[in-house]
Structure formats: C-alpha cells, structure tokens
Amino acid sequence: MSLWIRLKLAESPAFQRMKAEGKGSATPLRDSFGRWPNLKLVLIALLGLTAGQAVVWYTGQFYALFFLEKVLRVDAALANILIATALLLATPFFVFWGWLSDKVGRKPIILAGCLLAAATYFPLFGMLTEAANPRLAAASASAPVTVVADPADCSVQFDPVGKTVFDSSCDLAKSWLAKAGVSYANEAAPAGTVAQVQIGGATVASFDGTAMARGDFATAKTEFETELGAALAAAGYPAKADSALVNRPLVVAILFVLVFYVTMVYGPIAAALVEMFPTHIRYTSMSLPYHIGNGWFGGFLPTTAFAIVAATGNVYAGLWYPVLVAIITVVLGGLLVRERKDVDLSA
Numbered sequence: 001m002s003l004w005i006r007l008k009l010a011e012s013p014a015f016q017r018m019k020a021e022g023k024g025s026a027t028p029l030r031d032s033f034g035r036w037p038n039l040k041l042v043l044i045a046l047l048g049l050t051a052g053q054a055v056v057w058y059t060g061q062f063y064a065l066f067f068l069e070k071v072l073r074v075d076a077a078l079a080n081i082l083i084a085t086a087l088l089l090a091t092p093f094f095v096f097w098g099w100l101s102d103k104v105g106r107k108p109i110i111l112a113g114c115l116l117a118a119a120t121y122f123p124l125f126g127m128l129t130e131a132a133n134p135r136l137a138a139a140s141a142s143a144p145v146t147v148v149a150d151p152a153d154c155s156v157q158f159d160p161v162g163k164t165v166f167d168s169s170c171d172l173a174k175s176w177l178a179k180a181g182v183s184y185a186n187e188a189a190p191a192g193t194v195a196q197v198q199i200g201g202a203t204v205a206s207f208d209g210t211a212m213a214r215g216d217f218a219t220a221k222t223e224f225e226t227e228l229g230a231a232l233a234a235a236g237y238p239a240k241a242d243s244a245l246v247n248r249p250l251v252v253a254i255l256f257v258l259v260f261y262v263t264m265v266y267g268p269i270a271a272a273l274v275e276m277f278p279t280h281i282r283y284t285s286m287s288l289p290y291h292i293g294n295g296w297f298g299g300f301l302p303t304t305a306f307a308i309v310a311a312t313g314n315v316y317a318g319l320w321y322p323v324l325v326a327i328i329t330v331v332l333g334g335l336l337v338r339e340r341k342d343v344d345l346s347a
Contacts, residue, residue: 001265002033008147012345013109013247014279014345015279015282018020019051025267029284035097036286038277038281041277041285042274042285042288042289043274043289043336043339044047044195044332044336045272045273045276045285045286045289046292046293047291047328047329047332047333048292048332048333048335048336048337049107049110049269049272049289049293049329049333049337050269050273050289050292050293050294050297051293051297051325051328051329052110052111052114052325052326052328052329052330052333053110053113053114053146053265053269053293053294054281054294054297054325055297055298055301055321055325056113056114056117056262056264056265056295056322056326057120057262057265057266057294057298057321057328058294058298058299058301058322059086059117059258059301059319059322060258060259060261061258061262062300062301062302063301063305063318063322064083064128065079065080065083065123065248066257066302067128068082068132068251069085069317070179070181071181071315072128072132072133072135072181072241072304073128073133073180073181073238073240073241073242074240074241074243074246075131075240075243075247076270078243081336082248082251082255083255083303085108085252085254085255086256086258086259087259089252089256090259090260090262090263091257091263092264093260093264093267094266094267095262095267096263096267097109097263097264097267097268098267098268098271099239101267101268101271101272101341102271103342105267105341106268106271106272106275106339106340106341107245107272107333107337107338107339107340108315108339109265109267109268110264110265110267110268110269110272110333111329111330111333111334112264113262113263113264114263114265114326114327114329114330114333115259115326115327115330116261116264117261117265117322117323117326118205118322118323118326118327118330120257121319121322121323122316122323122338124254124257124258125316125319126316127250128251128254128255129134129252129315131246131247131249131250131251131254132241132246132247133181133242133246134244134245135157135180135236135237135238135241135242135243136237136238136241137246138236139232139235139237139238140182140183140237141206142200142236143196143199143200143236143237144183144184144185144200144234145177145182145183145184145185145197145232145313146184146185146186146187146197146198147170147173147174147177147184147185147187147194147195147196147197147198148172148188148191148193148197148198148322149169149174149186149187149188149189149193149195149196149198149206150170150188150189150190150191150193150195151171151188151247152191153169153170153171153193153195154168154170154171154174155168155171156304156307156311157174157175157306157307157310157311158304158307159303159307160300160303166328167208167209167210167212167217168195168208168209168210169195169207169208169209170195170206170210171196171310172206172209172221172224173195173197173206173228174209174310174311174313175194175310176225176228177197177313178306178310178313179229179308179314181315182228182232182237182315183219183313183314183315183316184197186312186313187311191231191310192239193313194206194208196326197231199231199236199237201231202226202231202235204224204227204228204231205223206307207220207224209221213341220267225304245308252325265269267321269290271341273286273289273290273339274286274345275340275343275345276326276340276343279345297325301321301322303324304316304321305319305321305322306318306319308320
C-alpha cells in the first residue's frame with residue numbers, strides 16, 4: 001500500500017517549476033554540507049528539532065512496548081494490544097497538531113512536546129509499573145536487591161549489534177537482573193571478589209565465566225540464572241506479569257499520553273524541515289537531520305537505555321537518555337530555530 005501511494009505521488013509544484021527552469025543544484029551534497037551557512041541550518045535542524053522528536057517518538061511507541069514486554073514482563077500479545085489501542089486513540093492528533101502548526105507555528109508545538117515528555121517520563125513509567133505489574137512493584141519495595149561486586153569487574157553493557165558476550169561475574173548478574181526488570185542497588189566489593197546478588201535475606205553467588213569453555217559457560221550460566229530466579233520468586237518477584245492483575249484502562253491511558261507526545265513532535269516535523277531549506281537542495285539538506293535524528297538518536301534508544309539500566313540498577317534510569325536529548329533540543333531549538341511557517345517554499 002505504501003509503495004502504491006508513493007508511486008502515485010507527484011513532485012511538489014515548487015520542485016517541478018525549478019526543474020523546468022533548469023535551476024536545480026548540480027552538486028547538492030556540496031551545496032548542502034560543504035557550505036557553512038547551509039550546514040549550520042542542517043545541524044540546527046538535527047539538534048534543535050529532529051533529535052528530540054526522534055527520542056520522543058521512539059520512547060512513546062517503541063521503548064514503551066519494550067518496557068512492557070521485557071521489563072514488566074507483560075504477555076507479548078496483551079502488550080501489543082494495549083499499545084495498538086493507545087495508537088488508535090492518539091492517531092487523529094497527528095493531523096490535529098499538523099493543522100494547528102499551520103496556525104501557530106511548528107517550533108512551539110514540537111518543543112512543547114519535547115518539554116512535556118522530558119518533564120513527565122519518570123512519573124509516567126513509574127505509574128506504568130504499578131498498573132501493569134503491581135506484584136513486581138510490591139516486591140521491589142519489600143525485598144530490595146543489591147549487587148555486591150568489584151567495580152572493575154563491571155563493564156558498560158552497550159551492545160548495539162547484540163554480539164558481545166558479557167561473561168564477568170558482575171556483568172552476568174547485572175545483565176540478568178536488568179533483563180528481568182529487577183531494580184538493584186550497587187555495592188562495591190574488594191578487588192577480585194566474585195559478584196553476589198543479595199535479595200532480602202538471601203544471597204546468590206555469581207561466577208566468573210571469562211576463562212571458561214563455551215559449553216561449561218552455558219551450563220554454569222543456566223545454573224546461576226535458575227538459582228537467581230528461584231531466589232527472586234521466593235522473595236515475591238513474579239517471573240511474568242499476571243494478566244488478570246493488569247489495569248488495562250490505566251495502562252492504555254498512560255500509553256495514550258506517551259503517544260500523544262509523539263503526535264505533538266511528529267505532526268509538524270515534515271513541514272518544519274521542508275521550510276528550513278531552499279528548493280534546489282531541500283531534499284538533500286533535510287534528509288540528513290531527519291534520518292540521522294531518527295535512525296541514530298532514536299534507533300539507539302533501547303540499546304543505550306539498557307546499558308544505563310544495567311550500570312545503575314534502576315529500571316527507570318534508561319529514561320535519562322531521551323529526557324536529556326529532549327532537553328537539549330528544547331534549549332537549542334528555542335535559541336536557534338527560526339519559525340518559518342509562512343516562508344515562500346518556491347524560493
């Protein structure tokens with residue numbers, strides 16, 4: 001369907017007129033990125049608009065689903081239904097914010113969406129935990145978890161391609177807890193100490209797999225994770241969310257708010273980028289901030305957030321990534337982006 005629609009689209013009147021008059025750029029890459037006045041606009045568009053738009057979009061639609069499934073352990077089918085319901089309810093607001101941006105401007109709506117998201121992500125995701133997996137929230141309060149490890153044994157678990165094997169005793173413990181949605185405190189241990197996980201009054205020792213053969217490592221890892229899982233279950237941590245206890249209306253309402261922010265930043269973004277650049281280099285100039293903003297700032301969000309969670313032990317700490325990027329966009333966009341909603345697009 002998307003391909004059929006695109007094949008039926010015509011070029012804009014401004015582009016057709018420019019092409020008919022022979023005024024197109026023969027070197028669009030050089031004209032877009034090799035000349036400082038236009039390169040400056042590209043960087044402003046990237047950091048002052050699309051970077052914040054990207055992290056708000058990815059957090060509201062993709063990280064929220066990841067958080068429901070992987071952190072809160074909600075059944076995958078139910079999580080997708082909840083997200084789909086919120087998307088269905090919020091989708092009309094893409095059109096609304098696009099329409100309103102024609103009246104009041106693109107910049108204030110996009111930056112307001114970034115600011116609202118940055119200010120409310122932490123309480124919203126906290127509420128999401130209470131609504132989607134109340135047993136996990138209760139266990140975290142009644143039986144706190146601590147990882148006691150040599151700090152030198154712990155790495156930053158940033159793995160964008162999913163191929164790195166984290167086999168130190170600290171990394172094994174933190175990785176499993178982060179994937180299980182269990183928050184934990186960090187406590188330093190003497191150098192060379194094998195990491196331990198303390199759950200209430202119980203202690204589970206990790207193991208050092210750095211020098212182990214692949215088969216032995218897999219066996220030891222399975223045994224450790226089984227023992228750790230049993231200790232967490234005994235302390236009241238659920239292996240997965242009980243679907244009967246999920247507060248569906250509240251979860252959908254929270255997800256709706258997250259997607260509502262997405263509609264604020266995404267509804268006006270195409271018009272905002274089009275209006276920033278002259279016709280002869282418009283496509284080339286706007287493509288870089290749009291695709292770098294969404295592909296890199298947005299695309300790395302789950303991986304970056306997981307690394308932050310594993311390092312800090314706080315399942316919400318990964319939200320600092322979209323919050324800080326959104327704040328940077330609000331500041332730079334507020335200072336450097338010029339409202340252009342009434343600009344002549346044929347220029």
